Amino acid sequence: MTAATLAPAAVDTQSMTGSQVVLRALVEQGVDTIFGYPGGAVLPLYDAIFQQDKIRHVLVRHEQAAVHAAEGYARSTGKVGVVLVTSGPGATNTVTGLTDALMDSVPIVCLTGQVPTHMIGNDAFQEADTVGITRPCTKHNYLVKRPEDLARVMHEAFHVARSGRPGPVVIDLPKNIQMGKALYQGKDEVRHRSYHPRREPDAERIEQAIEMIARAERPVFYVGGGLVNAGHEACALLTELVRETGYPITQTLMGLGAYPGSDPQSLGMLGMHGTLEANLAMYHCDVMVCIGARFDDRVTGRLDGFSPGSKKIHIDIDPSSINKNIAVDVSVVADAVEAVGALLAAWRRRSNSVSRDKVAPWWAQIEEWRKKDSLRFRQDGAGIKPQTAIRRLYEATRESDVYVTTDVGQHQMWAAQHFTFEKPMRWLTSGGLGTMGYGFPAALGVQMAHPEATVLCISGDASWVMNMQEMSTAIQYRLPVKTFILNNSYMGMVRQWQDFFHGQRHASSYMESLPDFVKLAEAFGATGLRATTVEELDQVIAKALATEGPVLVDVVVDREENVYPMIPGGAAHNEIKLSPEDEGQHEAISEEGMVLV
Amino acid sequence: MAEEERRHTIVVLVDNEPGVLARVIGLFSGRGYNIESLTVAQVDKVRGQSRINIVTTGTELVIEQIKALLGKLVPVHRVQDLTIEGPHVERELALVKVLGDREQLVRALRIADFMHARLVDSSPESFVFEMTGTSDELDAFISLVEPVEVSRAGVVAIGRGRTVLASNGA
DSSP, X not given: OOHHHHOGGGOOOSOEEHHHHHXXXXXXXXXXXXXXXXXXXXXXXXXHHHTOSSSEEEEOSSHHHHHHHHHHHXXXXXXXXXXXXXXXXXXXXXXXXXXXXXXXXXXXXXXEEEOOGXXXXXXXXXXOOHXXXXXXXXXXXXXXXXXXXXXXXXXXXXXXXXXXXXXXXXXXXXXXXXXXXXXXXXXXXXXXXSOOOOOSOOHHHHHHHHHHHXXXXXXXXXXXXXXXXXXXXXXXXXXXXXXXXXXOEEEOTTXXXXXXXXXXXXXXXXXXXXXXXXXXXXXXXXXXXXXXXXXXXXXXXXXXXXXXXXXXXXXXSOGGGTTSSSOOSEEEESOHHHHHHHHHHHHHHHGGGSOGGGGHHXXXXXXXXXXXXXXXXXXXXXXXXXXXXXXXXXXXXXXXXXXXXXXXXXXXHHHHHHSOOOSTTSEEOOOSSOOTTOHHHXXXXXXXXXXXXXXXXXXEHHHHHHTGGGHHHHHHTTOOOEEEEEEOSBOHHHHHHHHHHSTTOOTTOBOOXXXXXXHHHHHHTSEEEEEOBHHHHHHHHHHHHHSXXXXXXXXXXXXXXXXXXXXXXXXXXXXXXXXXXXXXXXXXXXXXXXTOO | OOOSOEEEEEEEEEEOOTTHHHHHHHHHHHHTOOOSEEEEEEEETTTTEEEEEEEEEEOHHHHHHHHHHHHHSTTEEEEEETTTSSOEEEEEEEEEEEEOOHHHHHHHHHHHHHTTOEXXXXXXXXXXXXXXXXXXXXXXXXXXXXXXXXXXXXOEEEESTTXXXXXXXX
């Protein structure tokens, strides 16, 4: 029990139902939209929603999609996304979305219905051990057993979801708690007993870091989704710091947009399918400044071959991310806004003494790598190369207020490589968990938050089908998301790995009997379009963007195209493969590398 | 960083709420870390706090990761690695049952005597001893008396001297 719950002044004497307490807490927390699906154990909450007009409820068609939509809402606004589902299957269907949000640090509060407290443990109809099932896939979770705890738990959940390293929080709400009498407490009356993550950086560590940065001859900034999570100010501060130092910067998949992608100091994305210049800069650098990234295996490649000669600085809000995969020389546990602000101030105090010339040879080397144009591809013939489709889509939308979501696979990597992001929170993709089916519902969440924006979902023929039922949601709420399926009739990334590492045996990666996506869109009441040649492509893109309401575009692309560059599993950054001409070398991959995913 | 595995005694002060132990155990099982011993009991009724004593083995990096992950759990107030943070006292309690004829029991009683174990139950064919001491002392006693059944409480530990593990504020 908190001190706050004992304070008599804190208690609102007006008696409310548990459902009303939940809604009032949501309003006080600034929530205007929730994504959900009703069922027996949440009927009192739905009844309360029906009788108010401060919160919009968006009815999805599957609970997994509710979480992805809330993720899209959260990641494009910086606010907490809210989900409401029923007990049993409603709750278990959220597990993929919750795990996705945990891996990618997305603040979510997920309210799940539960059977009444006296029936818990009886194997009641639609009962599941929701707190047990979701414990490993949430940042924290609660089962509310007493109405007097309800308001406190609601406010605590928002605090936990959004502070520190953000993440999903589940609140399991038995039906009798929703219906019983409960007292309301305001959010300012609740202070968490134990959870107060550190925000301020250690001044001495900042000095050590800036000393290293100032002395560097071959520096590189390596930034990730944590910086985006820290918000626009953190990204703006970082942009200033990078520009004032004149150092190169590379971004992770999750960090795209944290720094303007078209800026000459940006080396683009690093990692398994990152650019040659980004990966070689990581390999050969003498000082690496990692901010809000976690040395993920997709980024590091083989650990003992990772940037062998560098001093490493790691700034992260999560102490458990530090020294997890890679031992670093200076670690700073802090919010990126505070840490980057402190770095910038420290840099300005000494920048006069730092010569820009000392990094000139490093830049000359980087420009050599850049000249190889590692993202090049050959668009010959009338057929559409998937990279061409992304580039044309980018050209057609770059001047508009655009958000992009993706699913998972080849199309995701091509989108990351060929669509350029100038601002944070514009690029939404499932990075950590790699959830096929993420993109379309996430796009709906983005569009709910930004009704006037152009929201693109770049998907694949396999991924899109995983949550295609959400087209009904798009129609119901008139969400004009423009979806572009790069259709190669394969699970393309699976097929690519089978080609490289499993003797070209395409076990279950060929999509036989795909639906006619144009007719499918029409069946839902949306607009369906198709492009099969480069000539058609621009017209179809223009038509899709000009069409009101949701549009599904079937872009029939070259079926055999592979994603390059590629660092095969178990290889180091300097073993990057640039093009199909390098393909023969894949047979040399080690057993050890083969077991990696 | 050192690669060799080392035994660490870690104490954790937590809110005594449902599921807190499951969170701690899940953290170990979910990531494949070892638990050699784990004890938990409420230690502060007024604040509703429990203390968990964990004995685990791992490389320096793994131990650092375990402590960071424990510290991240929402109901956790404090994490202290007694193995690193100065001298401490560790104790464990065991109940040890010995069966046998009169001669065997007398032999066990003699061992118990010089090892400071207490006889807490006896019947014509059985003795139950209680022994408190370090884990090593318990191991030695158990190997000498050849018991038929052993119940061990797990390690409890506390720092020596003036240092105190308490929650911040609250």
